[in-house]
Amino acid sequence: MDIALIGIGKIAVDQHVPAIAASSDWELAATVSRAGTVDGVDAYTDFDVLLAERPEIRVISLCLPPVPRFEYASKALKAGRHVMLEKPPGATLSECHALEAMAKAKGVSLYATWHSREAxxxxxxxxxxxxxxxxxxxxxxxxxxxxxxxxxxxxxxxxxxxxxxxxxxxxxxxxxxxxxxxxxxxxxxxxxxxxxxxxxxxxxxxxxxxxxxxxxxxxxxxxxxxxxxxxxxxxxxxxxxxxxxxxxxxxxxxxxxETGLHGEYPRLYANMAALVRAGGIDMDLSPMRHVxxxxxxxxxxxxxxxxx
Missing domain, CATH: 3.30.360.10 (Dihydrodipicolinate Reductase; domain 2)
Known part of the structure; x- marks a missing residue:
């Protein structure tokens, strides 16, 4: 499946890009970032342009800081794309509940990832x-x-x-x-x-x-x-x-x-592939409630x- 990675910062470069590259489920088809790029991958600086020009990319992985994440996630969901959220899934609990409601209304998958659970x-x-x-x-x-x-x-x-x-x-x-x-x-x-x-x-x-x-x-x-x-x-x-x-x-x-983040992000992307295939949603917010x-x-x- 084609996937777009939004936000090419340290965690994206260190974990997301290698996990996607090593997976038989995914093909990194595009990125969106103000400055970061991935060699050999189409790079955009405007998320709206990506959504308009690349309808074949059905899955969006968001690696942005939590505050701007809702705007990007809501645009992707309204465009009928499946969305994978780096932790925390949003800046507030209300945002996360709103995103889940959007995903259900559109019949698409939404995944609030917690990479440490995959340790x-x-x-x-x-x-x-x-x-x-x-x-x-x-x-x-x-x-x-x-x-x-x-x-x-x-x-x-x-x-x-x-x-x-x-x-x-x-x-x-x-x-x-x-x-x-x-x-x-x-x-x-x-x-x-x-x-x-x-x-x-x-x-x-x-x-x-x-x-x-x-x-x-x-x-x-x-x-x-x-x-x-x-x-x-x-x-x-x-x-x-x-x-x-x-x-x-x-x-x-x-x-x-084991040491470090061994296997965590590959398992997250395997989980996301399973959710997309099943049409499922995983938005467990219990860690965020404690915060x-x-x-x-x-x-x-x-x-x-x-x-x-």
Whole structure:
């Protein structure tokens, strides 16, 4: 199937383009970007022109920042195209619900992707937790914004999510692997004096079984990056590390050792191909609800200015 990739930035170049190139399901037929291009692929700078000139491209993958994404997604859906959304699927929950309604009205597929759910050991962690009695659950997600988003000021603008841009990856795993639904009860958000989005956050959750569930996110981590989830249960302790790529039970590694985003984006594109063929929609917004609740309940603290 022909697909167009909209927004040729770091994540598109690092993950989307290689995943599409390696897939037997897809042919990258065009891109839209103000400056970025992909060698050998038709490049547009105007999305409206692409939609008008290339009706044979039935699938659109959006890799734009969250704030402008709704405009592009709604245009694509109204034009009868299937749409794949990089995380988060929109700037607000209301936007996401509106997009789902448009997709249903047009009879096209819509996919809110959560790439961290496709990390190598997430499915195994879900299976392990399914019959365990949870006592505590701790998420530690700390990374260096300068390394992963160099010079991307939009991430600290209103709607850019700040530290929740990576934090929502953790929440996508949490909402996938926990057998019981949780909800936020308290949050503390650290805002640099010169920014509109938080650079760090601490969260507390209600768990129906009384387990102690918490998370800490930080965009200021230097040196080793930390993407870990620890579940202490009556039956043992499970630890996910490297963003869900590695899993340990009582200190013993489970399965092969993976690193980075190994296999995540190829699996997303395989999922999208299956949705298009089945005419399906996957718009699970549970990770985004936790982020919205964190902003609603957030106790704001001001910290030193941040510059890239």
């Amino acid at each position: 190598d050991k997430v499915a195994a962690a879900k299976d392990w937790l399914s019959d365990k009695t949870l006592k505590s659950f701790r998420v530690t997600w700390k990374e260096d914004v300068r390394r992963w988003h160099p010079g991307q000021d939009w991430i600290f603008e209103a709607g850019g999510l700040g530290v929740f841009d990576p934090g929502i990856n953790a929440l996508s795993i949490v909402t996938k692997i926990l057998p019981d639904a949780i909800h936020l009860t308290a949050s503390t958000l650290l805002f640099p004096q010169n920014r509109q989005a938080p650079i760090a956050a601490e969260l507390k959750f209600f768990h129906p079984g009384g387990a102690d569930v918490s998370a800490v996110f930080d965009f200021r981590q230097e040196g080793e990056q930390t993407w870990a989830i620890e579940a202490v249960c009556e039956e043992g302790t499970m630890l996910l590390t490297h963003g869900g790529a590695q899993m340990f039970v009582d200190g013993v590694a489970q399965g092969a050792t 919205a609740d964190a902003f609603l309940l957030g106790r704001r603290e001001t910290v030193v200015p941040f510059e890239f």
